[in-house]
Amino acid sequence: MRILLFISFILIGNNIFSQNVVTLDPRQIESVPGEILIKLKDEVEPGINIQNGMIKSYDSISVLERIGLKDKVFSSKILFSIKTRIYKTPRYTSNTVRKDKYNLNNLMKVKLKEEFFNEKEELIEELNNNKEVEYAEPNYIYYAIGAEPVTDVMSEEEAKRWVEENYGEMDGPVVPNDPLYSGQSNITAINADDVWKTTKGDTTSVIAILDTGVDTEHPDLKDNIWTNHTERLGVDDYDDDENGYRDDRHGWDFINNDSIPEDNNMHGTHVAGIAAAVGDNEIGIAGASWYAKIMPVKVLQASGRGDAGIISQGIEYAYQNGATILNMSFGGYAESQTMSRAAENAYAYATLVAAAGNDGVCIGPGVPCARMFPAAWTYVIGVEAGTKWSNYDQDGPTFSRWLNQENYEVKAPGTAIM
Numbered sequence: 001m002r003i004l005l006f007i008s009f010i011l012i013g014n015n016i017f018s019q020n021v022v023t024l025d026p027r028q029i030e031s032v033p034g035e036i037l038i039k040l041k042d043e044v045e046p047g048i049n050i051q052n053g054m055i056k057s058y059d060s061i062s063v064l065e066r067i068g069l070k071d072k073v074f075s076s077k078i079l080f081s082i083k084t085r086i087y088k089t090p091r092y093t094s095n096t097v098r099k100d101k102y103n104l105n106n107l108m109k110v111k112l113k114e115e116f117f118n119e120k121e122e123l124i125e126e127l128n129n130n131k132e133v134e135y136a137e138p139n140y141i142y143y144a145i146g147a148e149p150v151t152d153v154m155s156e157e158e159a160k161r162w163v164e165e166n167y168g169e170m171d172g173p174v175v176p177n178d179p180l181y182s183g184q185s186n187i188t189a190i191n192a193d194d195v196w197k198t199t200k201g202d203t204t205s206v207i208a209i210l211d212t213g214v215d216t217e218h219p220d221l222k223d224n225i226w227t228n229h230t231e232r233l234g235v236d237d238y239d240d241d242e243n244g245y246r247d248d249r250h251g252w253d254f255i256n257n258d259s260i261p262e263d264n265n266m267h268g269t270h271v272a273g274i275a276a277a278v279g280d281n282e283i284g285i286a287g288a289s290w291y292a293k294i295m296p297v298k299v300l301q302a303s304g305r306g307d308a309g310i311i312s313q314g315i316e317y318a319y320q321n322g323a324t325i326l327n328m329s330f331g332g333y334a335e336s337q338t339m340s341r342a343a344e345n346a347y348a349y350a351t352l353v354a355a356a357g358n359d360g361v362c363i364g365p366g367v368p369c370a371r372m373f374p375a376a377w378t379y380v381i382g383v384e385a386g387t388k389w390s391n392y393d394q395d396g397p398t399f400s401r402w403l404n405q406e407n408y409e410v411k412a413p414g415t416a417i418m
Helices: 002-009 060-066 114-128 156-166 185-189 267-276 308-320 337-347
Strands: 031-040 049-051 054-057 073-078 086-088 097-099 107-112 133-144 206-211 293-298 305-307 325-328 351-355 381-384
Touching (some): 031 114, 031 305, 031 337, 060 073, 107 114, 133 337, 206 267, 206 308, 293 308, 308 337, 337 351
Parallel strands (some): 206 293, 206 325, 325 351, 351 381
Antiparallel strands (some): 031 107, 031 133, 049 054, 073 107, 133 305
């Protein structure tokens, strides 16, 4: 029953903040200029020195020399600062202890010197033939679904007038006292107000919003923002819980690499509110879940753009720090091995949901179809808006002609979401 409470927030298209949809050609594959993600084989020792879960140093010169990049790289870093840990996997068994499916310890990101940018594809091919490399790939780019920077955010009074003009009063089995609730047609469309008769959500659900950040002081969100109590009660500028991130009291900003995942676009805040704005508190709206905790994980820039390396770090952070749901309202047509491995690891511990996209493209196979990732992966609930501009699964949610069975599973409201 609990999963039903979260279906409405996944796909955000055109909305009351007048954000414009980022339209991508399905055949267009973008990547960060000059950047390569490299997974060394597990038996390769990159000389990493880890203290308190954080990388203090690693022997980059030796590694780059062994894989043929010593004189071609401007900078390099190990992506994942936390050694693979052993976790319980409650989704499958209650008492079994196992390691993550994929070991991400030896994953590195390199930035080529500018004079070698045009050789990136050839270098990736050479790396994939290197005996010490498991795989190498471009650092693919992904975009928030329907995210242009917000320039005109409504005040609550303006929003009330908008609701009155467009919706009027709303009747339903459960009607909270939130003043903008009558404008939340998405709630009644998915019958969440019927589900509320049984459960309105609870604090054990932790929704990681992997997005442009979240306004953690928003009056309708702040009481539901996730708190890392070990860090809250700990020492400033110290990694008290040894998870590799200092002072991450309310999530992490992977764009600026700090503990303040604030939102300078408002796309992430919008998504967070639809998911879990405090219900029945006489403020704003009611989230699909009134009491779930929101974990802000900033992986997208103010423009709504992110890349596979940063997003993968955010995915790992979310599930390793207790998120039970990962919301990914972004996508792209390139399939990153790095991001897919991080997501598949997360699938053992959490429910993953993602937007199918706003380009009106069928999932395929065939021309001009294309798969939107991460929504297309079988272990991610891919959500269509069901409108003419929404990407769609022409075979339906239970069948796929793709070899790996990629599909989208759910349709939900995706336009004019309060």
